[in-house]
Amino acid sequence: MLKTLTRAAALSALLLATAAHAGPPSEGSGTAWDITAGLTTEIGQRLAGSDREAAARDWAVVRLKALGFDNVRIEPFTFDGWVRGPESASLTAPYPHKLAIAALGYSAPTPKGGINAPLVYFPTLDALKAAPDGSLNGKIAFIDHAMRAAQDGAGYGPYGAARRQGPSIAAAKGAAGVVIRSIGTDWQRNPHTGATSWSKDVTAIPAGAVSNPDADLIARIAKGGKPMILALQLEGKPVPKLPSGNVIAELPGRDPSLPPILVACHLDSWDLGTGAFDDAAGCGIITEAALAAQKEGKALRTIRVLWAGAEEVGVFGGAAYAEAHKNEPHGLAMESDFGADKVWRVQFDFGPGNAALADRIAASLAPIGVVRAGGKANGGADVGAIAKAQKLAVVDLSQDGTRYFDLHHTSDDTLDKVDPAQLAQNVEAWRRVLAIVANEPGPLSGN
Amino acid sequence: MLKTLTRAAALSALLLATAAHAGPPSEGSGTAWDITAGLTTEIGQRLAGSDREAAARDWAVVRLKALGFDNVRIEPFTFDGWVRGPESASLTAPYPHKLAIAALGYSAPTPKGGINAPLVYFPTLDALKAAPDGSLNGKIAFIDHAMRAAQDGAGYGPYGAARRQGPSIAAAKGAAGVVIRSIGTDWQRNPHTGATSWSKDVTAIPAGAVSNPDADLIARIAKGGKPMILALQLEGKPVPKLPSGNVIAELPGRDPSLPPILVACHLDSWDLGTGAFDDAAGCGIITEAALAAQKEGKALRTIRVLWAGAEEVGVFGGAAYAEAHKNEPHGLAMESDFGADKVWRVQFDFGPGNAALADRIAASLAPIGVVRAGGKANGGADVGAIAKAQKLAVVDLSQDGTRYFDLHHTSDDTLDKVDPAQLAQNVEAWRRVLAIVANEPGPLSGN
Numbered sequence: 019m020l021k022t023l024t025r026a027a028a029l030s031a032l033l034l035a036t037a038a039h040a041g042p043p044s045e046g047s048g049t050a051w052d053i054t055a056g057l058t059t060e061i062g063q064r065l066a067g068s069d070r071e072a073a074a075r076d077w078a079v080v081r082l083k084a085l086g087f088d089n090v091r092i093e094p095f096t097f098d099g100w101v102r103g104p105e106s107a108s109l110t111a112p113y114p115h116k117l118a119i120a121a122l123g124y125s126a127p128t129p130k131g132g133i134n135a136p137l138v139y140f141p142t143l144d145a146l147k148a149a150p151d152g153s154l155n156g157k158i159a160f161i162d163h164a165m166r167a168a169q170d171g172a173g174y175g176p177y178g179a180a181r182r183q184g185p186s187i188a189a190a191k192g193a194a195g196v197v198i199r200s201i202g203t204d205w206q207r208n209p210h211t212g213a214t215s216w217s218k219d220v221t222a223i224p225a226g227a228v229s230n231p232d233a234d235l236i237a238r239i240a241k242g243g244k245p246m247i248l249a250l251q252l253e254g255k256p257v258p259k260l261p262s263g264n265v266i267a268e269l270p271g272r273d274p275s276l277p278p279i280l281v282a283c284h285l286d287s288w289d290l291g292t293g294a295f296d297d298a299a300g301c302g303i304i305t306e307a308a309l310a311a312q313k314e315g316k317a318l319r320t321i322r323v324l325w326a327g328a329e330e331v332g333v334f335g336g337a338a339y340a341e342a343h344k345n346e347p348h349g350l351a352m353e354s355d356f357g358a359d360k361v362w363r364v365q366f367d368f369g370p371g372n373a374a375l376a377d378r379i380a381a382s383l384a385p386i387g388v389v390r391a392g393g394k395a396n397g398g399a400d401v402g403a404i405a406k407a408q409k410l411a412v413v414d415l416s417q418d419g420t421r422y423f424d425l426h427h428t429s430d431d432t433l434d435k436v437d438p439a440q441l442a443q444n445v446e447a448w449r450r451v452l453a454i455v456a457n458e459p460g461p462l463s464g465n
Numbered sequence: 466m467l468k469t470l471t472r473a474a475a476l477s478a479l480l481l482a483t484a485a486h487a488g489p490p491s492e493g494s495g496t497a498w499d500i501t502a503g504l505t506t507e508i509g510q511r512l513a514g515s516d517r518e519a520a521a522r523d524w525a526v527v528r529l530k531a532l533g534f535d536n537v538r539i540e541p542f543t544f545d546g547w548v549r550g551p552e553s554a555s556l557t558a559p560y561p562h563k564l565a566i567a568a569l570g571y572s573a574p575t576p577k578g579g580i581n582a583p584l585v586y587f588p589t590l591d592a593l594k595a596a597p598d599g600s601l602n603g604k605i606a607f608i609d610h611a612m613r614a615a616q617d618g619a620g621y622g623p624y625g626a627a628r629r630q631g632p633s634i635a636a637a638k639g640a641a642g643v644v645i646r647s648i649g650t651d652w653q654r655n656p657h658t659g660a661t662s663w664s665k666d667v668t669a670i671p672a673g674a675v676s677n678p679d680a681d682l683i684a685r686i687a688k689g690g691k692p693m694i695l696a697l698q699l700e701g702k703p704v705p706k707l708p709s710g711n712v713i714a715e716l717p718g719r720d721p722s723l724p725p726i727l728v729a730c731h732l733d734s735w736d737l738g739t740g741a742f743d744d745a746a747g748c749g750i751i752t753e754a755a756l757a758a759q760k761e762g763k764a765l766r767t768i769r770v771l772w773a774g775a776e777e778v779g780v781f782g783g784a785a786y787a788e789a790h791k792n793e794p795h796g797l798a799m800e801s802d803f804g805a806d807k808v809w810r811v812q813f814d815f816g817p818g819n820a821a822l823a824d825r826i827a828a829s830l831a832p833i834g835v836v837r838a839g840g841k842a843n844g845g846a847d848v849g850a851i852a853k854a855q856k857l858a859v860v861d862l863s864q865d866g867t868r869y870f871d872l873h874h875t876s877d878d879t880l881d882k883v884d885p886a887q888l889a890q891n892v893e894a895w896r897r898v899l900a901i902v903a904n905e906p907g908p909l910s911g912n
């Protein structure tokens with residue numbers, strides 16, 4: 019196993035180097051590629067609640083019908099959203115520097131003319147937590163961190179707290195604004211956006227993320243000890259009751275009495291890139307795999323595809339799905355929302371009665387380099403609510419996430435980052451799992 | 466040699482992968498690092514003719530005096546320059562997409578409200594050349610190309626023609642504007658700027674470069690055949706008679722009658738990044754190497770350091786130097802302006818009388834992995850004019866350029882891209898050459 023991991027790491031390094039200098043992006047083929055290329059080319063960015071997300075839903079309905087899906091429909095919902103506005107940031111002291119910044123989702127807007135305020139450097143979220151109340155009055159907090167790339171994306175949870183909770187903590191201490199180092203592992207000059215989550219007891223303040231090279235600059239200047247002044251303009255703002263919707267489509271099974279297999283991706287994207295890795299590719303993978311699993315004829319169970327809306331801004335599509343379908347039994351849930359590099363791991367959340375099924379799935383994946391691992395599958399954001407409510411059986415196919423957070427929520431999330439060969443491996447892994455679970459006659463359950 | 470090259474390629478791939486995911490940038494040490502970090506941190510972007518370029522000159526004078534150089538001075542000159550303005554580009558048909566664009570240096574400004582015009586796709590510069598006169602009236606030309614990374618930067622000359630000559634050719638055919646695929650080998654969403662050169666017989670038009678992923682998108686849409694409309698705003702414009710200057714500093718030799726060794730870099734940078742690779746690192750390398758070559762005591766010949774102004778926009782500093790110093794003999798010229806990855810090759814332009822000297826230099830470099838190659842050294846842009854006028858002996862130390870055009874003229878050209886270990890290898894290679902040539906008593910000449 020060590021040998022396998024070492025080889026995988028070497029291959030991964032090689033692939034990364036290749037991807038960075040491969041010449042023109044390869045043209046893929048097949049349904050997964052066509053969906054990924056189509057969404058990113060014909061729709062592009064599709065921020066939750068925007069006209070482009072609505073256009074993406076219409077595009078999806080046409081495309082899914084054309085692919086032979088049944089019961090293709092949009093289940094609309096509304097949610098409290100956020101729109102981006104003009105944004106900029108410049109250090110004006112001790113040295114003038116224009117910074118590459120993006121507002122975080124749910125940032126409050128800066129007042130007209132922006133904010134000019136001292137920038138106070140915190141090397142970690144813990145250091146910010148330790149700052150005395152009121153010590154940030156009229157100041158802008160800068161939160162640094164040190165997230166590293168990991169195959170399983172392990173850094174995103176802990177380091178991502180700087181984005182999710184950091185702004186609330188800064189606001190609670192009186193800050194006029196907050197800027198974080200992007201939650202990302204790249205060294206490009208492209209900031210990573212993403213939603214922040216305001217605590218109930220604070221008033222939202224302007225909140226943005228600068229690119230890693232800009233954060234390095236701030237850290238260097240902070241080390242020099244000279245006071246920093248930041249001119250900050252972030253005009254994005256919350257907007258209540260925006261329209262979104264889930265797109266649902268089915269491949270009916272031979273036995274309609276058996277609960278369906280639910281497979282999900284999300285249709286919305288952040289607005290800086292075109293959402294190829296996050297998550298057009300996921301929609302492509304699950305959709306081609308569902309079709310491929312039926313190539314030999316109808317499966318026993320219905321496979322239901324969910325292209326969820328408004329995931330990025332708070333998993334509103336997943337919540338709407340769970341509410342709308344709470345009285346309907348489901349057999350098993352899976353989701354693809356971690357890019358399209360090769361699947362390297364499978365994990366399960368299966369009840370004791372499904373142990374043999376897990377063994378069969380793991381055996382079918384082993385020949386294509388997918389290793390079974392301990393730990394409990396979590397299913398992903400969009401199927402999370404329904405899986406929890408119904409204690410569903412869940413299978414996680416983990417994509418290699420080594421470069422996922424290089425691209426995540428940046429302007430760099432574009433089609434050229436999707437490697438057609440790795441995308442095809444994803445489809446094959448998903449196809450193998452679906453061909454087994456959709457033909458399972460016995461009861462399915464999680465824990 | 467094949468084996469060596471293969472190992473170098475493998476190492477290079479590894480380094481690239483490492484560089485992309487190395488965690489926080491390493492802190493370097495020593496004079497070369499301090500200059501590179503200082504210029505990029507305390508000055509940042511220093512566009513030719515700007516206040517920041519002037520601040521960089523003052524910073525350089527203070528720094529070079531503190532390092533023990535003599536005759537430190539600024540030789541001012543003026544030149545016809547260019548300033549960037551607000552800039553944006555969006556496809557409005559057949560699909561709406563905001564593009565990442567940067568104006569090229571010497572682009573004409575778009576009229577108030579910008580241009581809305583059909584975008585006509587040309588896969589190559591040759592295809593544009595073949596377009597009938599007048600066929601582009603009222604249209605915007607898009608010039609694609611296919612530059613690949615190369616250790617010696619071989620692609621930049623031929624493919625760079627799309628930037629240098631493409632806009633003039635489009636203007637001659639009546640185009641209202643021109644957009645090119647960035648002259649770069651990366652797949653980041655950051656456009657590469659750089660100067661274009663207008664032919665005498667055309668009127669300048671707005672000219673910009675989109676990032677490679679945006680160019681991919683345009684190419685994909687062009688393939689689909691639906692007409693494209695581009696909304697283009699590029700408010701940058703030429704400005705006559707801007708101030709610049711060369712910073713010159715010397716380490717006087719024991720024999721003032723011997724012509725000096727001239728070593729150059731350029732102090733100005735493009736404005737999108739902080740000019741770490743291009744060319745703060747070059748200034749750091751030549752300066753530390755000059756000092757290190759004198760560590761055992763004064764060299765025989767004076768080493769003159771030239772931190773040239775206004776290189777990026779047309780090598781105005783190099784021309785001003787050649788004019789100001791045309792009546793003064795020089796011994797030999799060298800330049801560092803190709804990043805700071807390891808030096809892998811040495812080439813010479815030495816007259817027949819200096820053949821043995823070339824052999825000694827090559828022998829001193831071989832142990833640190835610098836291979837002697839055929840082909841004639843060219844010296845570089847800033848020393849080009851004086852070297853040509855005086856037929857100077859020239860030594861080229863070629864940095865590995867595999868990733869140079871990933872970063873070149875983009876917002877990504879920042880300090881974290883400079884690897885301290887590779888920077889130190891550059892200094893050592895330069896030190897070895899300078900220690901030999903600055904102690905050469907006999908006459909030096911090129912061809």
Ligand SMILES: [Zn+2]
Pocket residue numbers: 284296297329355
């Ligand atoms: Zn996602």
Ligand SMILES: [Zn+2]
Pocket residue numbers: 296330427
């Ligand atoms: Zn996301």
Ligand SMILES: [Zn+2]
Pocket residue numbers: 731743744776802
């Ligand atoms: Zn340069």
Ligand SMILES: [Zn+2]
Pocket residue numbers: 743777874
């Ligand atoms: Zn340059």
